Amino acid sequence: MFDLHRLRLLHELSVRGTLAAVAEALSFSPSTISQQLARLEGEAGVPLLEPEGRRVRLTAQGEALAAHAARMLAADEAARAELEALQPSLAPVRLAVMQSAAHGLVPGALDVLAETEPRLRVEIAELAPEEGLFEVAARGFDLAVAEQYPGHTREQRALLERRTLGRDAIRLAVAHGDPAATLADLRDRTWVMEPEGTAARLWATQQCRAAGFEPDVRFSLADLTAQVRLVASGHAVGMIPALVFGGDEPATRFIDLPDHPRREIFTAVRRGTTGRPGIRAVRAALEAAIARAPGISGEPAPIE
Secondary structure (H helix, E strand, O other), rough: OHHHHHHHHHHHHHHHHHHHHHHHHHHHOOOHHHHHHHHHHHHOOEEEEEHHOOOHHHEEHHHHHHHHHHHHHHHHHHHHHHHHHOOOOOOOOOEEHHHHHHHHHHHHHHHHHHOOOOOOOOOEEOOOOOOOHHHOOOOOEEEEEEOOOOOOOOOOOOOEEEEEEEEEEEEEEEEEOOOOOOOHHOOEEEEEOOOOOHHHHHHHHHHHHHOOOOOOOEEEEOOOOHHHHHHHOOEEEEEHOOOOOOOOOOOEEEEEEOOOOOEEEEEEEHHHHHHHHHHHHHHHHHHHHHOOOOOOOOOOOOOO
């Protein structure tokens, strides 16, 4: 019989790519990972790894066993979820959230959980949407809150189930007293946007190009609160989602963009864990929190 722990190590290697990355994610030493994978090779009776420069890569047999490992791990999670549902205690839930959700959703969701599941331990870390979704698929976290901009779809991962929480208004943000009235009025301004390569940066740049100009992006900041402070102080203009303010009085003046665009905010979990009571409780709390958030159209969508 294959050892499930060793199968997970093989699966992690197939997802993360290097022994060092697996060791860091699971808090083991690379030598320990190598020893366990060597034992798995002995159980399999075929070579699972081969050298590639200073690294290793999966052989064809290794790739095949890693695919089976993913299915076995999913079945293990589904079994544990069913057992958890039959007992009163709840296992901790590890939640990865994008920054605007950390501001606009997490406090409200924790308020709900304090009433509905006061004994549930929720561990939260702020991660960019791309990283959060990857970590859920790789079993680093249990649930991610991420976003998808209009016209920009994110990769559909077979292991993940996505559920829409709502749609977040995206508007131009300028300092109070700024005379601008349209996007075209900002063609010669200094812009703040998220770093290059992010979906938010690509989407915002395309809006400016559609209005006939290339934005002068002098500030590339992943921290949306820092973006808001630059805009409020008059040093830049930007495109800010409503969720950032979490119901607080906005520090900037807003201008509507053409067609009033909204981004989709969604949760993602591994399919084998959807039945876990803790995950169901956290999802329900997030849905309750977003229903109270201004600037959000709460419209839970069918499961994907």
